[in-house]
Amino acid sequence: MTNDPESDLAATVAAVTAGQIRAGTRLISRIERGDDGVTPILRALFLRGGHGRVIGVTGPPGAGKSTLINRMVGHWRKQGRSVAVLAIDPSSPFTGGAVLGDRLRMGDHSGDPGVFIRSMASRGQLGGLAKAAGDALTVLEAMPWDVVLVETVGVGQNETDVMRHAAAVVLLQTPMGGDDIQAAKAGITEIGDIFVVNKSDHPDAERTARYLEDMLALSQRLHGDRPWHPPVVRTRAASGAGVEDLAAQIDRYFATLAAHPELARARMAERVRHRVTEILRHQLDRRLKSEASPLLDPLIEPVLSRQRDPYAVAEELLARMFA
Ligand SMILES: Nc1nc2c(ncn2[C@@H]2O[C@H](COP(=O)(O)OP(=O)(O)OP(=O)(O)O)[C@@H](O)[C@H]2O)c(=O)[nH]1
Ligand SMILES: [Mg+2]
Structure with missing residues (x-):
């Protein structure tokens, strides 16, 4: 590093766009700390970014988002696609990768240079969580990742706002009993581009999936001219069942965008x-x-x-x- 801010900026931008992981990690740490000095770097990175697909994965706590993401990373790695994962953790008291490494059991992918995993704590972001996530995604989109996944727990407005940075939103649900189904908000059909009922080993899974399909069919009748009708995919993230189907639906979604x-x-x-x-x-x-x-x-x-x-x-x- 030199003392000349202009050459520091050029060096950081060059390192990040070349895919140097340490440069990306360092920038995301600065974003996490709320360091506004990164803004000139983010401006330059934005102009060079936007190659990879940004895919949001959201859903209730414990729905299996991280397990599913781990499986999807494995699937895409087999196809030779590189993947970055940004997990926004609204409740964790920790920062850095420790919590995520634990949760994702990313042992599967540690040491693979085609995979990048980072968690971002919301502490200190007071109200600016979604903005900070957008900044971190600006960094990841300027790196040469084929896919950028962002995980949030779908609980509050802040987390929903994070999903607005994604080009495609995968909304996970878990099997619901009859009462929960009655209470499910009709509005959820507007949030996802692809719906997933995970833990489909559970007896209530099929009923939940059918219910979602009914709700989506209803909204399809209201908006019949839309080229994309969100599908419902059944998965068992724990075993990997359904992951290929989900990846295929994501590809089909991006193909639809390209065709329209x-x-x-x-x-x-x-x-x-x-x-x-x-x-x-x-x-x-x-x-x-x-x-x-x-x-x-x-x-x-x-x-x-x-x-x-x-x-x-x-x-x-x-x-x-x-x-
Ligand atoms: N039975 C069953 N359990 C699953 C399945 N997928 C995930 N789980 C389990 O569900 C628990 C939560 O999984 P996570 O992947 O941590 O869920 P998450 O949605 O990322 O959780 P948070 O990030 O804390 O909101 C773990 O114990 C998983 O092993 C599945 O398909 N079937
Ligand atoms: Mg998780």
């Missing part, structure tokens, strides 16, 4: 819109913390004594910040 450029473009435009809005929100939040706070201090007293109202104070701050 207007659909692919609309999806891409939606991703860009989301990404810009997310970055904007992050920057506004930063400015709010650094600039609004000192401006606000002298305005607190009049609100305390109810000589002024908080709405007027907010208006005044807005006007002064963007004057």
Whole structure:
């Protein structure tokens, strides 16, 4: 490393785009720490990125996402495709790869230079988890991976937002009993491009899969002109059954996008819109913390004594910040 920021930037960009894992790891660590100094690097990387397929995998806790991802990595490696995995862990108290290495039992792939695995903790990202995930994906998309997988637990808005960075979303469900099926939200059919009922060794699996197919058929009737109708794939991640079928459906999804450029473009435009809005929100939040706070201090007293109202104070701050 030199002290010249321009040549540091060029060297990092060259290393990442050449696929040097250490350079990628280091950048993702900086993103995880909330280091805004990486922004110029991310800008340059974005312009060079976007080759690989970004596939999101989401679903309830313990649905088998990591086990399934491990299987998919194995499948794609046999086909000679290189794969990066980014696991967004909203609850883990740890950082780094230790937790993931454990969970994924990635012993299967450790030492394989065609596989990259990284977990990202949400701690310290306060509200910016999806933005940080988008930054990490910008790094991975600039590296020469054929496939980039991102795993989140589908619980909150933040995790759902992470999925908006993916070109394809695989939504895992587990076998549901009758009451759970009644409670399942109709809205889930809008989230996934491909649905998976994992743990299909369970007796409730087939009923759950049929129920999902019924819901999807209903939404298909409402949107009959769509070129892609999400399928329901049955898997047993623990044994690997159904993984080939899932990989084939993912390929078919990308083939459909390629055959319908207007659909692919609309999806891409939606991703860009989301990404810009997310970055904007992050920057506004930063400015709010650094600039609004000192401006606000002298305005607190009049609100305390109810000589002024908080709405007027907010208006005044807005006007002064963007004057
Ligand atoms: N019976 C059965 N168990 C499975 C199957 N797939 C995964 N499991 C088990 O389900 C448990 C959770 O699997 P994970 O892959 O860690 O699930 P996850 O969705 O990544 O979990 P979180 O990341 O914690 O939300 C593990 O004990 C797996 O062995 C399956 O097809 N059948
Ligand atoms: Mg997991």
